[in-house]
Amino acid sequence: MKLGIDDYAQLESPIHQWLPKYKLIGLTALILAFSFVQKLALLPLMAVTTAMFYQTARLPFKFWRQRLQIPGTFLAVLLLLLPFMAGETVLAEIGPLNIYREGLLAVVQISVRFVCILTLGLVLFGTAPFFESIRAMRSLGLPPILADMTLLTYRYIFEIGDYFQSMRTAMKLRGFESHRLNWQTLKHLAALAGSLIVRSYEKSEQVYKAMLLRGYGQNMTVIYQPKPTRRDSVLLSLTLGLAAGILLAEVF
Amino acid sequence: MHIPDGILPAPIVLTGYAGTGLVTWYSLRRINRQENPQAGVPKASLLTAAFFVASWIHIPVPPTSVHLILNGLLGTLLGYFAFPAILIGLLFQAILFQHGGLSTLGVNALMMGLPAIAAHYIFQLRYRFKITQVNGLAILGFFSGAMGLGLAVLIFFSLLITNLPAGLDVRTEQAAITGLALAHLPVVILEGFFTALLVSFIYRVKPELLPQR
Amino acid sequence: MQNQASELAISTLASTEVKPSSTSALRIVDLCYAYADCPAVLQSVTFNIASGESVGLIGPNGAGKTTLFLSICGVLTPQKGEIALFEQRVQPGKFRPEIGLVFQNPSDQLFSLSVEEDVAFGPVNMGFSHEAVEERVREALQLTGVASLRHRPPHHLSGGERRMVAIASVLAMQPQMVIYDEPSANLDVRSRRRLIRFLQEASQTTLVSSHDLELVLEVCDRVILLDQGHIIADGIASEIMADNALMEAHGLERPHSLSHSQ
Amino acid sequence: MQNQASELAISTLASTEVKPSSTSALRIVDLCYAYADCPAVLQSVTFNIASGESVGLIGPNGAGKTTLFLSICGVLTPQKGEIALFEQRVQPGKFRPEIGLVFQNPSDQLFSLSVEEDVAFGPVNMGFSHEAVEERVREALQLTGVASLRHRPPHHLSGGERRMVAIASVLAMQPQMVIYDEPSANLDVRSRRRLIRFLQEASQTTLVSSHDLELVLEVCDRVILLDQGHIIADGIASEIMADNALMEAHGLERPHSLSHSQ
Numbered sequence: 007m008k009l010g011i012d013d014y015a016q017l018e019s020p021i022h023q024w025l026p027k028y029k030l031i032g033l034t035a036l037i038l039a040f041s042f043v044q045k046l047a048l049l050p051l052m053a054v055t056t057a058m059f060y061q062t063a064r065l066p067f068k069f070w071r072q073r074l075q076i077p078g079t080f081l082a083v084l085l086l087l088l089p090f091m092a093g094e095t096v097l098a099e100i101g102p103l104n105i106y107r108e109g110l111l112a113v114v115q116i117s118v119r120f121v122c123i124l125t126l127g128l129v130l131f132g133t134a135p136f137f138e139s140i141r142a143m144r145s146l147g148l149p150p151i152l153a154d155m156t157l158l159t160y161r162y163i164f165e166i167g168d169y170f171q172s173m174r175t176a177m178k179l180r181g182f183e184s185h186r187l188n189w190q191t192l193k194h195l196a197a198l199a200g201s202l203i204v205r206s207y208e209k210s211e212q213v214y215k216a217m218l219l220r221g222y223g224q225n226m227t228v229i230y231q232p233k234p235t236r237r238d239s240v241l242l243s244l245t246l247g248l249a250a251g252i253l254l255a256e257v258f
Numbered sequence: 259m260h261i262p263d264g265i266l267p268a269p270i271v272l273t274g275y276a277g278t279g280l281v282t283w284y285s286l287r288r289i290n291r292q293e294n295p296q297a298g299v300p301k302a303s304l305l306t307a308a309f310f311v312a313s314w315i316h317i318p319v320p321p322t323s324v325h326l327i328l329n330g331l332l333g334t335l336l337g338y339f340a341f342p343a344i345l346i347g348l349l350f351q352a353i354l355f356q357h358g359g360l361s362t363l364g365v366n367a368l369m370m371g372l373p374a375i376a377a378h379y380i381f382q383l384r385y386r387f388k389i390t391q392v393n394g395l396a397i398l399g400f401f402s403g404a405m406g407l408g409l410a411v412l413i414f415f416s417l418l419i420t421n422l423p424a425g426l427d428v429r430t431e432q433a434a435i436t437g438l439a440l441a442h443l444p445v446v447i448l449e450g451f452f453t454a455l456l457v458s459f460i461y462r463v464k465p466e467l468l469p470q471r
Numbered sequence: 472m473q474n475q476a477s478e479l480a481i482s483t484l485a486s487t488e489v490k491p492s493s494t495s496a497l498r499i500v501d502l503c504y505a506y507a508d509c510p511a512v513l514q515s516v517t518f519n520i521a522s523g524e525s526v527g528l529i530g531p532n533g534a535g536k537t538t539l540f541l542s543i544c545g546v547l548t549p550q551k552g553e554i555a556l557f558e559q560r561v562q563p564g565k566f567r568p569e570i571g572l573v574f575q576n577p578s579d580q581l582f583s584l585s586v587e588e589d590v591a592f593g594p595v596n597m598g599f600s601h602e603a604v605e606e607r608v609r610e611a612l613q614l615t616g617v618a619s620l621r622h623r624p625p626h627h628l629s630g631g632e633r634r635m636v637a638i639a640s641v642l643a644m645q646p647q648m649v650i651y652d653e654p655s656a657n658l659d660v661r662s663r664r665r666l667i668r669f670l671q672e673a674s675q676t677t678l679v680s681s682h683d684l685e686l687v688l689e690v691c692d693r694v695i696l697l698d699q700g701h702i703i704a705d706g707i708a709s710e711i712m713a714d715n716a717l718m719e720a721h722g723l724e725r726p727h728s729l730s731h732s733q
Numbered sequence: 734m735q736n737q738a739s740e741l742a743i744s745t746l747a748s749t750e751v752k753p754s755s756t757s758a759l760r761i762v763d764l765c766y767a768y769a770d771c772p773a774v775l776q777s778v779t780f781n782i783a784s785g786e787s788v789g790l791i792g793p794n795g796a797g798k799t800t801l802f803l804s805i806c807g808v809l810t811p812q813k814g815e816i817a818l819f820e821q822r823v824q825p826g827k828f829r830p831e832i833g834l835v836f837q838n839p840s841d842q843l844f845s846l847s848v849e850e851d852v853a854f855g856p857v858n859m860g861f862s863h864e865a866v867e868e869r870v871r872e873a874l875q876l877t878g879v880a881s882l883r884h885r886p887p888h889h890l891s892g893g894e895r896r897m898v899a900i901a902s903v904l905a906m907q908p909q910m911v912i913y914d915e916p917s918a919n920l921d922v923r924s925r926r927r928l929i930r931f932l933q934e935a936s937q938t939t940l941v942s943s944h945d946l947e948l949v950l951e952v953c954d955r956v957i958l959l960d961q962g963h964i965i966a967d968g969i970a971s972e973i974m975a976d977n978a979l980m981e982a983h984g985l986e987r988p989h990s991l992s993h994s995q
Contacts, residue, residue, distance in 0.1 A: 080262055151299060166311045195452070
């Protein structure tokens with residue numbers, strides 16, 4: 007099973023070297039600023055900014071394309087519906103259907119915002135090992151219980167995903183085909199989900215013991231964070247400035 | 259069923275984050291009041307992972323199939339850990355599969371998490387009504403599961419329709435929301451049955467997993 | 472040494488290929504498999520297993536054993552080569568009840584509320600009548616000696632019990648060939664001994680992969696040595712496993728019980 | 734036979750009790766443990782381990798080995814009896830970094846996202862400075878020979894690698910005593926051989942439970958045989974394990990490598 011958001015965390019680029027804490031602040035601010043944008047004139051600026059960040063991060067184009075595939079379907083549906091549904095000004099007619107100007111513009115606006123925010127998210131989480139990102143959140147005040155839960159969940163998603171694959175294979179090899187909806191199918195699938203949950207619970211008990219025996223909860227240590235360099239600060243100021251600029255341009 | 263980036267106007271996005279912050283804070287406060295809050299962390303984490311994976315199970319609903327949400331069951335099993343669990347689950351949906359989005363994380367967490375907490379309270383009714391038989395628990399499980407998904411569906415369509423850019427009048431909006439929610443009723447009921455089956459499975463195999471009072 | 476071993480392999484193959492009678496249980500020709508972006512896991516693997524044989528598959532971790540099993544069962548689609556089970560080509564994705572796979576970890580295989588349900592799962596999916604299913608369940612439980620556990624949830628059983636129930640759940644489909652992946656993993660001596668006795672008496676064509684070479688020696692007459700996706704040796708179990716140089720070259724050790732014979 | 738064995742046990746005990754010097758690593762007196770509604774798991778278990786000893790713990794599944802380990806580490810609270818580690822009483826729930834437990838399944842123990850983080854987890858919780866943690870991590874990885882895996886996610890390692898990383902994660906706390914629960918489970922021959930070499934050279938006081946009696950024989954001088962919560966025998970490893978009647982009475986088998994000696 008390959009999900010790795012941080013498959014390209016080992017690359018080298020200015021974004022990779024950016025102090026995770028500052029990267030988190032900067033890019034989050036930018037993402038939030040993006041979600042405010044309504045003005046059409048600002049869309050090209052957003053797109054260019056995003057492209058610049060992705061380019062600077064030196065992440066492969068393939069990565070972006072793959073990641074866009076799943077949510078792309080949603081976008082396509084929107085693209086097919088909105089121009090016909092919403093608006094007043096008729097731009098064109100296709101048979102009985104009207105294409106509305108407002109709907110069309112809304113689609114453009116939504117798609118650009120969507121793609122830009124998603125891409126920045128990829129830059130944010132794709133350029134550092136995942137635990138570095140969580141550490142950064144922790145140093146910004148994410149409660150320790152939440153941080154521990156996030157790390158542990160991520161660690162075991164892969165393992166429990168493997169359980170799931172094996173169990174499904176085993177069921178298939180005993181002739182199980184879940185094509186028809188009936189009580190039997192539902193019961194077997196519930197037993198599959200239930201077994202998965204029970205196995206995970208049993209594992210969690212072992213994991214907890216192992217954590218305790220290595221001193222879990224002994225002292226809330228301060229997490230080691232390297233000192234920001236000048237370059238980190240400059241990059242942060244630039245990004246925050248950009249976010250502020252976009253916000254101001256949107257409001258006035 | 260997640261709201262992706264870019265759709266909702268910024269005020270709603272921010273409100274979502276504020277609300278999520280508040281509910282998370284409250285959940286953590288309740289967790290920290292427990293005798294040994296850290297003891298629940300590995301359990302909640304691994305179950306979050308398990309729920310994440312279990313949502314890959316597809317139930318055949320010819321001619322297509324639906325996948326489970328299980329937020330009701332999550333509330334049932336995890337109690338106050340459910341909200342942080344859902345928040346984390348959604349974060350992973352967003353960064354691993356690009357389901358939902360980073361900017362809409364707050365809104366989505368409220369949409370899934372508040373119904374999960376509701377489901378938790380529904381299941382806790384077993385103490386009020388002193389339900390100890392597996393059938394009774396399964397019935398509560400049904401309502402927890404159906405309620406968990408049902409409320410989430412309602413919130414989902416309300417947010418989506420009322421925030422469509424340009425044009426629909428209030429009456430059409432209401433009609434659309436009701437219509438779409440009703441169209442999902444079979445799925446809601448299916449989720450209820452599935453949750454009921456799961457609750458009785460867990461009760462028979464690992465009763466200590468069902469939360470104590 | 473290796474040369475001699477491959478000649479051994481070829482001669483075994485040849486002898487079965489000369490008479491491709493109805494007795495062939497498994498025929499694999501030139502099987503290649505590679506996962507995306509990885510070096511090949513199976514490289515031109517070719518061997519035959521005659522009906523009724525008990526064959527051991529040995530080799531270090533990562534030799535390709537599990538990939539081989541999943542290809543035989545039609546779960547994976549090999550890039551090249553042919554697999555035939557009982558003279559019928561294996562088509563990936565198609566369920567073939569005549570072959571059963573016992574997973575390394577019984578937890579991957581047992582998921583129902585009771586042993587009974589788990590053992591009935593295969594036969595029910597195969598579409599048998601209630602009575603026929605009942606009959607098969609009874610028989611499989613008896614054969615594996617776990618009839619007394621019938622109503623217990625598999626999740627509550629000990630490691631040894633779970634192993635036998637997992638085997639029963641495969642046997643209930645009455646497969647003609649059974650593949651066992653590390654069957655003695657995590658068993659204590661008593662359960663392992665019981666498993667060995669069971670395997671010795673099993674009537675199906677059997678393919679066993681195991682790091683437990685003493686078990687292989689007790690259960691199998693023939694052994695195939697796989698390393699890095701290649702078949703290194705194929706021949707009489709006690710001969711191959713007694714060959715210290717060959718064994719050590721492929722990360723194995725001559726079983727202690729064979730060392731006094733030299 | 735059993736009588737003779739218990740005498741052996743008593744004599745060993747006596748000899749260490751006479752001089753309760755500073756060399757005692759573990760002292761257990763009259764330990765009893767029972768889970769709710771179950772027959773007792775540990776019944777009046779008494780033994781000593783001197784500092785620097787390597788002791789094997791053998792017995793069938795369900796003999797109470799894991800319960801014993803968890804009691805020693807202070808995770809479980811025994812109903813009766815006393816446990817002292819390095820002359821200090823074990824208090825349930827209290828973290829004692831001088832003892833380390835290597836779990837049977839490494840994936841239960843490797844809960845971080847990188848090898849490095851996992852190995853650092855113990856020292857960080859012990860409150861060491863960043864530099865001291867770094868030093869311990871480096872040392873533990875070197876000792877176990879897995880320094881090259883430092884930045885990898887534990888989930889992607891092979892079974893043998895995971896085992897060594899799990900050991901490193903315990904050694905980084907620099908415990909004086911280490912307990913290994915079935916360390917060779919699921920290892921292939923090569924990884925097992927490497928583990929045995931490592932255990933033979935380890936300087937800590939060691940307690941190893943294993944169904945792999947050949948491993949116990951190679952690593953431990955002394956063996957304790959536990960069955961149904963009772964200590965059945967305690968003495969020289971090669972003597973106890975060569976005693977066929979004793980071994981078979983408790984669901985074990987004399988290792989092959991000892992059979993030629995008789």
